[in-house]
Amino acid sequence: MKKNFKETSKTGAIAWLLQRISAVVLFVLLMFHFFTYHFITSTTPGWEKVVSKMQSPWFNLLQFLFLITALYHGLNGVWMVVEDYIHSKFWRIFVFGLILFVGSSLLFIGTATILKISNLELMELVKGVSK
């Protein structure tokens, strides 16, 4: 029994479930993202317009949630494809490392964008101090 349990824990059942949960969350957040950005901005592509949207903490919280669920769902999806077609241990570890690297870099870039834009005055202050 113990052995069976150990084996099922390696079948990816949790990844499967999380992929579906993140999918449902993403469905809502993606529609929200498209209706608040892609459909209504860019008649006058405006830095000010985007920045003024990003001053609301609740809006930014949703954006951050969108960022992490999208990255998780997307990269977990890539990993599922990898598991179907790549069988050598070396290449699996290589691609897994690549996915972790890309994921953490984009998480960093995305979070930095949200934090910097939502704290523009603070950023100016930091720049002033470092000069």
Next chain:
Amino acid sequence: MYKRTKFFDLSYYKFIGSWAWILHRLAGLALIFYLCLHIWVINTLTLGPDKFNQVMTFLGSPLFKFLEVGLWGVILFHAFNGVRIVIVDFFKGSLFHKKLFVILVAIAVVLWAIGSYLLLSHIQWAG
């Protein structure tokens, strides 16, 4: 041990579910590629108004707006087929998944038309 999967076994492709599966995968891979570019490009917000507006004007050209229309289509397919997958996995959807596929794709097409109209109305023909 792993069992090797054929990359593309055509004998399965007489069923709608196989097409839904492969298109869902391809759409997903396209979307993660777009997501990477999107996060990177939007980071130009931090470089100030001039840089960001310059990039947005470039992306407001007809070519990119038509690409965005395609993106919206790929997203809707992946999202609505995803809804089908969740219904199949959790709500006995396997009993009616083909009908479900047709209905959900029909809804997606309607949303695609509406979204595409909104996107294309933003084209800056002069730029």
